[in-house]
Amino acid sequence: MTIKLYCFGESGHSYKAALTLNLMGLDWDAIKVDFFAGETRSEAYRSQVNELGEAPVMVDGDVKLTQSGVIQQYLAEKTGKFGGKTKEEEREVLRWILWDNHKLSSMAGMTRFLMNFLPPEKQPAETIAFNRGLLSLLFLTTCQKSKRCSLVSKLHRLQTKVPQSSSQPFDLGCKKAIS
Ligand SMILES: N[C@@H](CCC(=O)N[C@@H](CS)C(=O)NCC(=O)O)C(=O)O
Secondary structure (H helix, E strand, O other), rough: OEEEEOOOOHHHHHHHHHHHHHHHHOOOOEEOOOOOOOOHOHHHHHHOOOOOOOOEEEEEOOOOEEHHHHHHHHHHHHHHOOOOOHHHHHHHHHHHHHHHHHHHHHHHHHHHHHHHHOHHOOHHHHHHHHHHHHHHHHHHOOOOOOOOHHHHHHHHHHHOOOOOOOOOOOOHHHHHHHH
């Protein structure tokens, strides 16, 4: 059965879940959430999709999950990819998922939105500059710890840059990540 992901292209957390699905080679469909028309705040969305009123939400048969980090963990278990082979490695993966969710994704997602989806005259230049400075430090830390600088800097570029034209909300961005 094809996995479904409730998501929208402007959402950094949705992007992260979509990227994970693509990197794991899974078949999935995007269900576009009309965030800017207030869909996530609607009674229907909160009662049927996610009581927290957030995206992404992943549905795999009977399994419905919210929180991008939990979605990543579930997909790692399902595919046996990227989740670690020993308990120690699993804990290390969880440690980075928690760090990412707290420190990195929210900042990267918000900056990606401000830089790419607001009209130029509405972009808050000072906030963007501040966020980018902080993100550079966070990516530098990640880079030094993981010793995988080229992958980390590639992800940095991808997280804040969005393709200008794409028929599918996530196609271009995600496919570029693995090319
Ligand atoms: N910690 C959550 C954050 C999800 C989140 O904040 N999603 C945003 C879109 S990027 C959202 O739906 N916000 C709606 C709201 O907070 O009302 C995750 O990792 O999935």
